[in-house]
Amino acid sequence: MPVIPKKISWAWIDDAEVPNREGCVSCARYALVVLNIFFLTLGILLVCLAVWFRSLPANWNVLAVSTSTKTREDVHTTTMFAIAAGSTTIAVAFVGFCGAISNSKYVLGMFFLFMAVHFVLLLSVGGLGIWLRAKIVADSTYQLQMSFIRAYSGDQAENVESVAWKHMQSDLKCCGVTAKDGFKDFRNLDVGLKENGQNLKGAAFWRQNNFTNVQWPDSCCTRNENRFYVDLNKCRQNESASRARYETGCEVAIEVLLNNDVLLLTVLAILQVIIEAVHFCTLRQLEAATVDDDTSTITLFSFERTSITSV
Numbered sequence: 001m002p003v004i005p006k007k008i009s010w011a012w013i014d015d016a017e018v019p020n021r022e023g024c025v026s027c028a029r030y031a032l033v034v035l036n037i038f039f040l041t042l043g044i045l046l047v048c049l050a051v052w053f054r055s056l057p058a059n060w061n062v063l064a065v066s067t068s069t070k071t072r073e074d075v076h077t078t079t080m081f082a083i084a085a086g087s088t089t090i091a092v093a094f095v096g097f098c099g100a101i102s103n104s105k106y107v108l109g110m111f112f113l114f115m116a117v118h119f120v121l122l123l124s125v126g127g128l129g130i131w132l133r134a135k136i137v138a139d140s141t142y143q144l145q146m147s148f149i150r151a152y153s154g155d156q157a158e159n160v161e162s163v164a165w166k167h168m169q170s171d172l173k174c175c176g177v178t179a180k181d182g183f184k185d186f187r188n189l190d191v192g193l194k195e196n197g198q199n200l201k202g203a204a205f206w207r208q209n210n211f212t213n214v215q216w217p218d219s220c221c222t223r224n225e226n227r228f229y230v231d232l233n234k235c236r237q238n239e240s241a242s243r244a245r246y247e248t249g250c251e252v253a254i255e256v257l258l259n260n261d262v263l264l265l266t267v268l269a270i271l272q273v274i275i276e277a278v279h280f281c282t283l284r285q286l287e288a289a290t291v292d293d294d295t296s297t298i299t300l301f302s303f304e305r306t307s308i309t310s311v
Contacts, residue, residue, distance in 0.1 A: 031282050032100035036093045039275050043089025046268045050082035053261055058171075061164035065147040066140045066254050074135065075262075078128045082265050085125045088118050089272055096279070112283055115276055122273045129266030136258050141251050144177050145191050154205040155217045162205075166219045172257070174250035175220035176203075182249020184239075188215060220245050 053059055054076070063072050092114045099107035151161035169175055176182030177189060186206040193200045200207075205217060214236050221235035222244055229235065231244035238244075 029100045029103060032279070033097060035275060035279055035282060036096040036100065039096070039109060039272065039279075040090055040093035041193075041216070042268055042272050042275070043086045043093060046086030046089065046265070046272070047083055048086075049261075049265060049268065050079045050086060053265070054079045054083075059261070060166060062254060063162070064160050065151075065164045065168070066144050066258065067136065068143055071132075071135055071139050073133055074128075078125070078132050078262070078265070081121070081125045081128060082269070084270075085118070085121045085269060087200055088114075088121060101230065102162040108283065109265070112280075115279055119273065119276050122269050122276065125269040126266055126273060128264050129269060133259050133262050133266070136262065140255050140258065144251055144254065145189065146193070148177050149187065149189060149191070149193055149200050150195075150204060152205055153201045153208060155219050157205075166217070168250055168254065169219040169246065172250055173222075173246050174248050174253050175216070175246040176249040177179065177251050178249040179252045180249070181247060182251075183216065183220060183245055183247050185249060197241050198245050201242060215239075222246060 012077045060072075063075060067075070092111070093265030095107065096111045097112060098104075099111045147161045147166065151159060152165045153159065153162050155162070155166040157163075174182060178185055186203045188202060190199070190201045206215065209215065216236055218229070218232065218236070221232055222230045224230055229244075231241070233245040
C-alpha cells in the first residue's frame with residue numbers, strides 16, 4: 001500500500017502568463033533605472049548645495065551678524081548631514097542601477113538594505129532643515145540688532161561684523177535693520193542695550209561719527225547702471241535722500257536669503273524621501289513579478305523552493 005504524504009502541494013506554470021510576467025519584470029527594471037538616475041541627480045545637487053553653503057564666505061558673514069553661535073553650530077551640523085546624505089544617495093543610486101541592469105537578487109537585496117538605512121538619514125536632514133528655518137526666523141532680528149549696535153563701525157572697519165554689514169547693505173540694497181525706514185536705525189535704533197551703565201543707541205558707526213558730516217556709510221548709497229553712486233555726498237549727509245540712499249532695512253532680505261538656502265536643502269532631502277518610497281514600491285512589484293525557472297517562489301530577493309509532490 002503506497003504511503004500518502006502528509007502535505008501535498010502542486011505548482012503549475014501557465015505558458016500564457018510568461019510573456020505578461022516578463023513584461024512586468026522589464027517594466028519594473030526600467031522604472032528602477034529611471035528612478036536611480038533621478039535619485040543620483042538629486043544626490044549630486046544636495047552635495048553641491050551643502051558644500052556651496054559651507055564654503056562661500058558671504059554666507060558665513062551673513063550668519064556671523066544674524067545668528068547666535070549655537071545657531072551657526074546647528075547650521076554646520078545640518079550641512080554636514082546634508083553632505084553625508086547626498087554622498088550616500090550617490091552610492092545607493094549606483095548600487096540600485098547595477099541591480100536593475102543585472103537583475104541580480106543579491107544586488108537588489110543589498111540595495112533594499114542600503115535604502116532602509118538611507119531613508120532614516122534623509123528624514124533626519126529634512127527634520128533638521130525644518131527646525132533650523134524656524135530657529136533662524138526667531139533668532140535673526142535680535143542678532144542683527146545686537147551686531148549693528150555693538151560692532152558695525154562703518155565700511156572702512158575690518159572686524160567681521162563691519163565687513164559683513166558692508167557687503168550685505170551693498171549687495172542686498174538695504175540700509176540698517178528695520179524693514180521700514182531702516183536707514184533711521186543708524187541714529188535711532190534702541191533695544192535697551194547698556195554698556196558701562198550707559199544706554200547704547202544707534203549704530204557704532206553713528207556714535208563714532210556723530211560730530212562729523214558723514215552720517216551714513218557708502219554701502220547704503222544707491223548706484224546707477226554703471227555702478228557709479230547717484231549722489232554720494234547727499235547720501236552721506238542728508239536724511240532726505242530717497243534717490244541717493246536705500247531706505248528699507250536688511251532684516252527681511254537676510255531672513256529670506258537664509259531661509260531660502262535652508263529650504264532648498266530641506267526640499268532636496270524630502271524629494272529623495274519620496275523617491276525612496278517609490279523605490280520600495282517598484283522593488284515590491286519587481287519581486288512579485290519575478291519567478292525562477294524551477295518554479296521557486298520569491299520572497300524579498302531570497303528564494304524558497306516550492307515543494308512539488310505527486311501521489
